[in-house]
Amino acid sequence: MKPAHEVVESLKGQVRVVFKHFPLDSIHPNARPAAIASLAAHRQGKFWAYHDLLFENSKQLGPSELRDWARVAELDMERFERDRKDSGLSKAVQADVLEGQRAGVRGTPSVFLNGRRVLSQDFTSVEGLTKIIKKAALE
Numbered sequence: 431m432k433p434a435h436e437v438v439e440s441l442k443g444q445v446r447v448v449f450k451h452f453p454l455d456s457i458h459p460n461a462r463p464a465a466i467a468s469l470a471a472h473r474q475g476k477f478w479a480y481h482d483l484l485f486e487n488s489k490q491l492g493p494s495e496l497r498d499w500a501r502v503a504e505l506d507m508e509r510f511e512r513d514r515k516d517s518g519l520s521k522a523v524q525a526d527v528l529e530g531q532r533a534g535v536r537g538t539p540s541v542f543l544n545g546r547r548v549l550s551q552d553f554t555s556v557e558g559l560t561k562i563i564k565k566a567a568l569e
Contacts, residue, residue: 467480
């Protein structure tokens with residue numbers, strides 16, 4: 431998601447990112463616990479910092495590693511552990527999954543711009559994502 435961060439910064443006030451979870455449980459058994467943990471980090475105002483750590487270390491997302499990344503992100507560990515157990519976070523992730531299914535999402539990442547799915551893979555670079563956004567603004 432680094433390109434999205436940079437584009438939001440460069441187009442300040444013109445674009446915003448809305449992140450939705452869509453854990454692929456059958457392929458990535460640690461994806462749902464990681465999604466829940468990222469929402470626990472969000473409660474401390476550190477969603478993106480934690481998200482980026484998880485994304486950069488996607489092969490290391492077991493229970494102990496989720497705690498390790500929380501420490502790296504300098505989260506309040508007691509609150510993090512308490513929040514991860516809050517059923518409301520699990521329900522929020524499931525609501526995102528259902529919304530994604532209704533929108534036709536089948537995999538990740540999936541990008542939507544103004545409610546329409548972006549089929550191009552150009553969203554993985556700052557230049558590509560900026561081009562997609564500017565083209566959509568002209569439509």
